[in-house]
Amino acid sequence: MQGDGSAATAMLGLDGFVLLAVSEYAGEVEQAIETTQNEAFCRGCGVQARLHDRRPTWVRDLPAGGRPVTLVWVKRVWRCREHLCSVSTWTETSPAIRARASWTERARAEACRRVGQDGHCVAQVAADFGVGWATAMAAVREYGTPLVDGPARLVGVEALGVDETAFLAANATRNTQFVTGVVDVGTSRLLDVVPGRSGKALTSWVNTQPEQWRQAVQVTALDPFRGYATALSTSLPHAIRVLDAFHVTRLGFTAVDDVRRRVQQDTTGHRGRRDDPLYRIRRVLRRGADHLSQPAWTRLLAGLDAGDQDGQIAATWIAAQDLRLLYRAKSRAEAQRRLHHWLVHCADSNVPELHRLARTIDSWRTELLAYFDTGGVSNARTEAVNLLIKKIKRIGHGFRNFDNYRLRLLLHCGVDWHTHRPTPLRGRLPRLAA
């Protein structure tokens, strides 16, 4: 039981305070409160102080009953009774409401949670609490930084996923800026984001982790970017590097797109237009063959018939499908056999894009086949985190400050919030006698 044990104070729920009165002010709720500390001793001489004055101070608090709440804290001003003491008067303080703060600490913590866990934008949360943007962001920073920087967040990582994501889109004065996202593949937790898309950025991040942590990482999942692979082979040499299935499949379909565009240009002399047969099947071409309906098949074949005269698109499409199906191999040996046939098929084709794709895949052969040694570790979860990253970016209307961006991302995708979940209503017994 808190404070004076009254119903009003139970409603207030603020440690060390009791609720004195509630009134309405312009459609909002105003609650007068005071601390439960009704005696004080001088910090100079230790003598019991006497009450000198009362001064109200207004702060924002959590909403109650759907309405904004302002607390009027009637602060006590104490005076030392000992006139020889150099301490004359002082105002009481509370950790719940800091000196000169415009809102309570619990409101600040909740603002941080809403921005972090719920992913709401800072401006909206600031408006809901009736504070300024900078005030709200300061609370996000103060409450969020310890959650993000705590060492516990990184514990227990066995499979590390690495992926790039765009941080700032290009404009007239700068190129697109990339960040490298590091993810715990096991739990889909975003571990960190580092500026830049380079092996160096990744290496220096890994090297700041404790030796024990690095030793515990067994597998790394990565997209086909040589910089990451080199960084991981030097900084985590014992971990098995696995090329992510999603990215491999995407390389195949990108080749299909490339060939379609080239053939389109060569045969019609212009880029794809709405009525061009190849342009009309561009989406069907990107789908897995086993997901095609009968009408889609018919459309696909008609489109190829009309636009793919020497069969280059068809050849690339088959290669992309085969590459995708490679991942259904039952064993590493089977995958290796199929990969070999696939490479030969590409090399024998008359499609330059397939030659290039085969060279790329061949250079990643070890990492690709490692998929079958690790029970199918996939970066798919990293991709899911990437979607969240995009969502946060949309809410923040594009970030300019990397530290704010990192904080917001980690609060949303990298922190266990342990928020209180309401207990069920069913099965409760009546507890109010009156």
Ligand SMILES: [Zn+2]
């Ligand atoms: Zn004193």
